[in-house]
Amino acid sequence: MASGSYAKKLIYQESPQTQIPPRATRPLSSVKEERETTKALPIVRPPKVVDEFEEHPLTRHLPWLRPFVVCMIIGIVSILVLLSAGVFQRSGPAQLMLSTNGQVFPIQVGGTLGAVNVWQKSNGPIPPKKNITAQTGPYSVVGKPSLSVDFMNQVLAYYHSPAAGKAQALYNDGLKYGLDPAYALDFFMHESTFGTAGVARVTLSLSNMRCVPEYPCHNEGGGYAQFNSWEQGFEAWFKLIRNLYIAQWGLVTVDQIIPVYAPSSDHNDVAGYIAALKHTVDTWHAGVVHVS
Structure with missing residues (x-):
């Protein structure tokens, strides 16, 4: 059999392509062009219907809201009235004062730790901030003793004082600190009836002095x-009167000392206290032991 280049070869003929005529319709524009020409439609919202007869949201709360607001206003006004009354009706300084280190002491003994230390750590009279005259006015506590030791002992014995017979100590302290001991005896009478009443029976205090760091504190009242x-x-x-009230504060008379020593904020009758001290010392200066 013949082979090779002489062999019969199958020849495939490609059928001629038929040309398809273009469509009769118009060509479509590209998607990009269509997007560019498309515009968003406006959003049309339905009109809001306002009901002029609709109830306000707070209307249903009015039955309790109005009384609540009125009570709040009354409460605030009452608090302001009480605060103003406490501030403006106080005739003397506040009973307590704050010290820089947070410690608090009654104003009677100085108020602050620094003021308390000035007098309680002293041993004898300290130089005053201002000159002190021997007689600065009526009922001045500054001056020489106006009562004798014997007369003061008579007073203490007459009132059955547990400090009877100790008038010499009062007299000596008066000379040491430049104060009239008659006023010390006067304070002693009006604070505790010479140690026969109140806490002085335990504390042995002439003046019912409030707690200070130097001495133990009796926690009563x-x-x-x-x-x-x-x-x-x-x-x-x-020491308290001479080195604090006089030397630091310049208070030398009964009228000046008592509003601080026994302030009205501590439930004291300041005017009554002053009048009682004056009446007592006048009675003794007249040579009468019993004070009516």
């Missing part, structure tokens, strides 16, 4: 300084 003897309590009063 707010706290009072506790002394080891009547003599120690006597000198504490002289």
Whole structure:
């Protein structure tokens, strides 16, 4: 059999392509062009219907809301009235003062730790900030003794004082601190009837002095300084009046001292206290032991 280049070869003929005529319709524009020409339709919202007769949301709360607001206003006004009354009706300084280190002491003994230390750590009269004259006015506590030791002992014995017979200590303290001991005896009478009444029977204090760091504190009625003897309590009063009230604050008369010593904020009758002290010392200066 013949083979190779002489062999019969099958020849495939490609059928001629038939040309398809273009469509009769118009050509479509591209998607991009269509997007560019398309515009968003406006959003049309339905009109809101307002009901002029519709109930307000707070209307249903009015039955309790109005009384609540009125009560709040009344409460605020009442608080302001009470605060203003406490501030403006106080005739003397506040009973308490704050110290820089947070400690609080009654104004009677100085108010601040620094003021308390000035007088309680002193031993004898300290130089005053201002000159002190021997007689600065009526009922001045500054001056020489106006009562004798014997007369003061008679007073203490007459009232059955547990400090009877100790008038010499009062007299000596008066000379040491430049104060008239008649006023120390006067304070002693009006604070505790010469140690026969109240907490002074325990604290041995001439003046019912409030607690201070130097002495133990007897915790009764707010706290009072506790002394080891009547003599120690006597000198504490002289130190307090001379080295704080007079030397630091310039208070020398009964009228000046009492509003601070026994302030109305501590439920004291300041005017009555002053009048009682004056009446008592006048009675003794007249040579009468019994004070009516």
